[in-house]
Amino acid sequence: MRIYNTLGRELVELQTRDDGKIGMYVCGATVQSAPHLGHGRSAVVFDVIRRYLEWLGYDVTYVRNVTDVDDKIIDAARAEGVETDVIVERAYGAFDEAHRLLGVKEPTVEPWATHHIPEMLELVEQLVDTGHAYEVDGDVYFSVRSYPEYGKLSRHKPDDLRSGSRVDANERKRDPLDFALWKAAKPGEPQWDSPWGPGRPGWHIECSAMARKYLGDSFDIHAGGHDLIFPHHENEIAQSEAATGVPFAHYWLHNGMMNLEGEKMSKSTGHVIDLLEILAEHRPTAVRMVYLRTHYRKPLDFSESGLSDAEAMLDRLWGFRRRVEGSVEDVADAAVLERFTAAMDDDFDVSGGLGVLFDLVREGNRRLDAGEDVGPLVAAYDEIVTVFGLAEPVGDSGDLEDLIADIARRHGAASGGIDELLAIRDRARADREWAISDAIRDDLATIGVTVEDTADGSRWHRG
RNA sequence: GGCGACGUGGCCGAGUGGCCAGGCAAGGGUCUGCAAAACCCUCUACCCGGGUUCGAUUCCCGGCGUCGCCUCCA
Numbered sequence: 001m002r003i004y005n006t007l008g009r010e011l012v013e014l015q016t017r018d019d020g021k022i023g024m025y026v027c028g029a030t031v032q033s034a035p036h037l038g039h040g041r042s043a044v045v046f047d048v049i050r051r052y053l054e055w056l057g058y059d060v061t062y063v064r065n066v067t068d069v070d071d072k073i074i075d076a077a078r079a080e081g082v083e084t085d086v087i088v089e090r091a092y093g094a095f096d097e098a099h100r101l102l103g104v105k106e107p108t109v110e111p112w113a114t115h116h117i118p119e120m121l122e123l124v125e126q127l128v129d130t131g132h133a134y135e136v137d138g139d140v141y142f143s144v145r146s147y148p149e150y151g152k153l154s155r156h157k158p159d160d161l162r163s164g165s166r167v168d169a170n171e172r173k174r175d176p177l178d179f180a181l182w183k184a185a186k187p188g189e190p191q192w193d194s195p196w197g198p199g200r201p202g203w204h205i206e207c208s209a210m211a212r213k214y215l216g217d218s219f220d221i222h223a224g225g226h227d228l229i230f231p232h233h234e235n236e237i238a239q240s241e242a243a244t245g246v247p248f249a250h251y252w253l254h255n256g257m258m259n260l261e262g263e264k265m266s267k268s269t270g271h272v273i274d275l276l277e278i279l280a281e282h283r284p285t286a287v288r289m290v291y292l293r294t295h296y297r298k299p300l301d302f303s304e305s306g307l308s309d310a311e312a313m314l315d316r317l318w319g320f321r322r323r324v325e326g327s328v329e330d331v332a333d334a335a336v337l338e339r340f341t342a343a344m345d346d347d348f349d350v351s352g353g354l355g356v357l358f359d360l361v362r363e364g365n366r367r368l369d370a371g372e373d374v375g376p377l378v379a380a381y382d383e384i385v386t387v388f389g390l391a392e393p394v395g396d397s398g399d400l401e402d403l404i405a406d407i408a409r410r411h412g413a414a415s416g417g418i419d420e421l422l423a424i425r426d427r428a429r430a431d432r433e434w435a436i437s438d439a440i441r442d443d444l445a446t447i448g449v450t451v452e453d454t455a456d457g458s459r460w461h462r463g
Numbered sequence: 464g465g466c467g468a469c470g471u472g473g474c475c476g477a478g479u480g481g482c483c484a485g486g487c488a489a490g491g492g493u494c495u496g497c498a499a500a501a502c503c504c505u506c507u508a509c510c511c512g513g514g515u516u517c518g519a520u521u522c523c524c525g526g527c528g529u530c531g532c533c534u535c536c537a
Contacts, residue, residue, distance in 0.1 A: 225537030
């Protein structure tokens with residue numbers, strides 16, 4: 001399998017450190033405000049990569065962190081006049097709900113930054129002891145010049161960066177490029193004891209410390225948004241490798257940014273679409289489909305029309321699967337899976353994989369029309385759709401049952417069940433009482449239930 | 464200024480040195496009480512200019528255009 005490694009900027013063969021095992025670290029949320037569409041993309045594309053690797057048989061340890069201490073969290077708390085916990089809990093709740101709706105699998109471990117202060121301090125101490133970091137008035141800075149390979153991920157040369165205008169001149173740093181590992185406490189801020197006095201961690205150190213704790217000094221895959229390449233991931237590499245002397249992550253994966261009207265979505269500019277809002281207005285699986293239609297490394301421009309296309313794609317997929325009741329016993333069609341694997345093995349070409357899936361659906365529908373066996377195709381469908389996380393959700397129909405019951409009783413179905421209602425409709429159709437059968441169908445349509453008449457009888461589904 | 468990505472049919476979006484992506488939309492058919500679904504057919508594209516080649520959308524060079532990062536960011 002070939003994957004694109006940002007470190008080296010090329011497609012390379014995936015070689016795991018341990019046969020059959022993969023350690024994967026994904027930069028998760030800074031729980032500072034509500035998630036937007038871009039956060040959802042990152043969560044979903046790496047979820048699919050993880051699911052695919054697991055489907056191939058790898059034992060994946062999937063670590064996704066929560067950063068719950070950060071300048072912006074402190075700012076937000078101050079602005080609202082509340083403790084940082086309030087901000088953190090609210091934002092975490094929103095991310096968690098979005099992940100649930102999007103069908104993102106739970107990580108193997110979800111470490112929180114504030115629960116790993118000792119691990120961070122240990123790393124910082126190591127860096128100070130080895131001369132890669134220095135303390136000034138309770139702050140500890142990483143000395144970028146002490147790590148000769150600095151810039152190997154982002155391809156920024158320290159000398160070029162130095163001339164960049166946005167590097168702030170902090171008097172206490174020995175070099176403008178140096179970044180904070182530990183920040184001395186300011187009044188009213190969250191703080192922990194350290195060898196350099198009370199303070200809090202810098203932005204980058206938590207990922208280095210937590211990846212190390214759960215995956216080891218060296219591990220396979222580190223992933224995150226493209227915008228994290230510099231400085232976040234560059235700094236992680238520098239501080240980790242300077243401390244341990246061994247390579248940090250072997251493969252760096254970065255997802256492309258979400259655009260809105262051609263411009264990057266970004267928290268700082270307010271140019272965003274709230275994730276939970278869009279998930280409430282549309283089927284969450286359709287939002288997931290939007291993410292998966294475009295290759296994970298490419299920019300993705302969000303549009304309403306793209307979302308309705310995704311809805312239609314889902315209807316086609318699920319419409320096929322509904323034609324076959326329940327699970328199938330058959331072995332999945334080998335030729336289909338081979339095509340699917342060939343696409344996915346090429347740097348997770350999900351779009352290509354979707355092409356295979358839709359080909360399967362057309363062939364499956366054709367065979368069903370012809371009365372031929374579709375077992376192996378349905379089995380393959382189920383496998384692929386599970387890897388993509390696009391299976392039709394089941395359950396959650398409590399409200400719907402009440403709505404159906406109302407309509408059923410109105411049409412004389414004493415039980416209030418949809419089966420009896422459809423039986424009444426079938427009788428009406430047999431008697432050519434079209435007004436009755438159409439009224440039942442129209443009434444069900446008003447609550448989002450679609451009735452389709454086929455040669456084998458009537459089917460119904462939501463949406 | 465430095466580093467990087469991308470430009471495919473009405474729209475979205477894979478991919479490939481010569482032959483099929485796929486989806487959505489549109490038009491025509493089959494089926495059907497009607498509808499829906501499904502199936503069949505049509506719509507055959509690769510920013511521009513050079514070059515390499517028997518042959519380039521695909522490789523190389525040069526333009527043009529769009530976008531991202533350069534210590535807030537998934």
